[in-house]
Amino acid sequence: MASRAVVVGPHQLQREEGKQKKVAAEGKNRQVLQDISNLVVTAPAAQGKIHAKLPAPLEKNKKPVVEVINGGLMAGKSGAAKKAVAAVKEKNAVSGRKSREGASRKNARAFTSILSARSKAACGLTIVEYLDEIYQFYKLTEDENRVHEYMALQPEINPKMRSILVDWLIEVHHKFELMPETLYLTINLIDRFLSVKVVPRRELQLVGISSMLLASKYEEIWAPEVNDFVCISDNAYGKEKVLVMEKAILGKLGWCLTVPTTYVFLVRYIKASSAPSDDELMENMVYFLAELGLMDYSATILYCPSMMAASAVYVARCTLDRTPFWTETLKHHTGYSEDELMDCAKLLHTFHSAAAESKLKAVYNKFCSPEHGAVALLSPPGSNLSAK
Structure with missing residues (x-):
């Protein structure tokens, strides 16, 4: 899946063809993402309710099936993806569940957001009374579940493999139309698990889909099912393996899923940064930069x-030329001065500058779409930031 630690074998689709037809009859609607490559990430055109923009497909008969062989990558040819697409079309044709979910998802919110709102209503209190204390608590506890250097503990995994995995998961997240909370929690679970457990290269993709399954159960109203993740990973792992890995992740992390991720702070800082008329453009730019940071x-x-x-808010303001780039209001709510953010901000600026040419395109393609304001097409801040 992502770290090229994955063998996504087309022959597995052939063996499971009968099973897929049965699943289609049950009304499933998830679509198979094909292979993940550190050269290109491709997927067939979206079907049904999913209209995610994906990288352009490779030439016919040149869809690579990537295998990890002694740390190297070998590209082969396969037509099995066509069978996967056909199976998906069958599923969409009989999918009554899809139409029901589609209407509900449009206005769906993550469980964390809903529970917060209901708690406020039940107590007859406004959240404003507690915002400062809540975010002070988040700042105090964020280091407790933060990971530090762990690649030295992983003999078969490297940072490039992690980037490929995250790139693929961002694409999966977008195709499943999941909440942003789910994505940030997924990456948090992956990093925390990898920091305490040695994972073979062949199981890195399994860790990714199991982490997203957990995050979906925690945050989503309409969470994807286990079989959806099995299908989206081209049957690289069976349902039982996903469930076993899910249990292993929970055990190693002590069932701790309530953590302050980057998204928790983004929501607060964007509001502190933007006037109401600026919210949409500013939000999209900030999320674009933050997801580049996740990679x-x-x-x-x-x-x-x-x-x-x-830092994502700061670079977004520089990119959109919102002056002053850092205000006293932002300093108060974030607790950071402009100088304290500069190193991280310059790193995000570098990611933005390189995004168009990067071989991992999930974030860039996602934020090139009009749905996200096409903010990825805007020029990096240039002198606004590099002169600092």
Whole structure:
């Protein structure tokens, strides 16, 4: 899946063809993402309710099936993806569940957001009374579940593999139309698990889909099912393996899923930054930069979630030429001065500058779409930031 630690074998689709037809009859609607490559990430055109923009497909008969062989990558040819697409079309044709979910998902919110709102209503209190204390608590506890350098403990995994995995998961997240909370929690679970457990290269993709399954159960109203993740990974792992890995992750992390991720701080800092008329463009730019930060191992290790969020807001303001780039209001709510953010901000600026040419395109393609304001097409801040 992502770390090229994955063998996504087309022959597995042939063996499971009968099973897929049965699943189609049950009304499933998830679509198979094909292979993940550190050269290109491709997927067939979205079907049904899923209209995610994906990288352009490779030429006919040149869809690579990537295998990890002694740390290297070998590209082969396969037509099995066509069978996967056909199976998906059958599923969509009989999917009554899809139409029911589609209407509900449009206005869906994550459980964390809903429970917060209901708690306020039940107590007859406004959240404003507690916001400062809540975020002070988040700042105090963010280091408790933050990971530090762990690649030295992983003999078969490296930062590039992690980036490939995250790139693929961002694409899966977008295709499943999941909440942003789910994505940030997924990456948090992956990093925390890898920091305490040695994982073979062939199981890195399994860790990814199991972490997203857990995060979905925690945050989503309409969580994907286990079989959806089995299908999206081209049957690289069976349902039983996913469930076993899910249990292993929970055990190693002590069932601790309530953590302050970067997203928790982004929500607060965006509001502190933007006037109501600016919200949509500013939000999209900040989320674009933050997701670029999620992709990079060094950024995740070096900077805590609150600093990553504050730096994303700062670089977004520079990119959109919102002056002053850092205000007293933002300094108060984030707890960071402009100088304290500069190193992290320059790193995010570097990611933005390189995004168009990067071989990992999930974030860039996602934020090139009009749905996200096409903010990825905007020029990096240039002199606004590099002169600092």
